[in-house]
Amino acid sequence: MTRWLDDEEQRTWRSFLAATQLVNEALDRQLQRDAGMPHTYYMILVALSEAPERTMRMSELAARAQSSQSRLSHAVARLEERGWVRRQRCDSDRRGNFAVLTGDGFAALAAAAPGHVEEVRRSLFDALTPEQVGHLAEICAAVRDTLEP
Amino acid sequence: MTRWLDDEEQRTWRSFLAATQLVNEALDRQLQRDAGMPHTYYMILVALSEAPERTMRMSELAARAQSSQSRLSHAVARLEERGWVRRQRCDSDRRGNFAVLTGDGFAALAAAAPGHVEEVRRSLFDALTPEQVGHLAEICAAVRDTLEP
DNA sequence: CATAAGTATATGAGAGTTCAACTAAAATGG
DNA sequence: CCATTTTAGTTGAACTCTCATATACTTATG
Structure with missing residues (x-):
């Protein structure tokens, strides 16, 4: 009934897990060490930096930065404490919130980028x-086409 | 000086991040929902189940399960609380510890496996x-050859 | 052999993530 | 319009992860 993996699929699968984890750990370690932020925060700053006015609705930002809404909400709270992002109420839809990248936030991103790209x-x-x-x-x-909502 | 990514590399990189994260989230959600454990715990149980006597030294287990030693130590503590793993002092090197997969642990793994493979x-x-x-x-x-210690 | 180095693991604090619950404000639809 | 449902976002608790440090034992070294 269960479609088990054959030996080669097993090897590929485990290799995939190992490789992707190594990449992610390398990224996270570098950013944490050199820029004091995890990769998820970096992705949030990047998404904001590319938005018009460096401003984005929380839900759109979550989508772009590949974050859940809850994770983003917590993360933006931390980024706000550092002065890298601020929130701004949305007038046309008063449930909404904008996240805005501050000058300090942009500077932090610019400082982190070269080491990250390396x-x-x-x-x-x-x-x-x-x-x-x-x-x-x-x-x-292909994977994204299968899994993306 | 910085070797920035060109447009195509950018797209590939972001697609890589999105795809691997989607896979990992899918795995974690499925296991958490259907088996009450995160994927990292599942990997620990798998590694133990494949070891002789279902027993492994903590450090070797960490290597096989792609875990840091600290993470493994915390994880085994939780798994021990559930009765899925127990620790056993090593006599030849009394700093050492074995982790042993219990019958309940094996059963939990066997129950989780089909859904996970799907x-x-x-x-x-x-x-x-x-x-x-x-x-x-x-x-x-290729990635592992570059990044693995 | 005594002491310095090194190894195996544990532990605690701090930070990030998840999940479920919650608030508040639109949209929908009799 | 009012009641319901949906949408946007936040929050708190529980859990996992990381990092630094501690502990206990072993091996090397003079």
Whole structure:
């Protein structure tokens, strides 16, 4: 009844878990060490920095930063304490809230970015041939098409 | 100076983050919902179940389950509370500790496995062609060769 | 052999995540 | 319109993870 994994699938699956975890740990360690933030916070700052006025509704920000609403809400609270983000009430829909990236927040992001990009290269792209990068892109697109809401 | 990502690399990178996070969230949600444990605990139980006597030294278990030693120590403490694992002093090296999978622990793993495997298929293998699975295996091997200690 | 280094693991505090519950404000629909 | 349902976002508690530190034992070194 259960469609168990055969040996090769097992190996691939475990290798996938190991590899993706290694990449994520490398990212998180680098950002925590050099910029004092976890990768999830970095993604929030990036999303905000790319938005018009560096401003975004909480729910849209959650979607862009691949965060649950609850996680985002907690995270923005911490980022607000650091002065990197501030919240602003939405007048047209008064349930809503905007998150706004402050100057300090943008500066923190700018300071963190080079080290982060180096780590991304080091932990993923440098390990792969251009052909493999292409394959990876297709694989990730296929997975997202299956799993994304 | 910084080797920034070009547009295509950016897209690949973000797609990678989205896809791997979707897979991990799907796994964790399924296991938490249906078996009451996070994926990290599941990996610990799997590693133990495959060891001779279902017994392993803490440090080897940490390596096999891709866990830090501290994380493993906390996790085994919780698993011990549930009666799924017990610790046993090591006589030849009295600093050491064995983790032993109990009958209940094995039963919990056996009960969780089918649903978990279904989720693995659903969230990864079913999305990919056999060729893509092969590519993924090579990509993960390359990443591990770069990042593994 | 005594002491310094190193190894195996545990522990506690602080931080992030999840889940369920909660508030408040729209939208919907008799 | 009023009652219901839906949507936006927050909150608190429980749990896991990380990091630094502590503990206990073992191995190396002079």
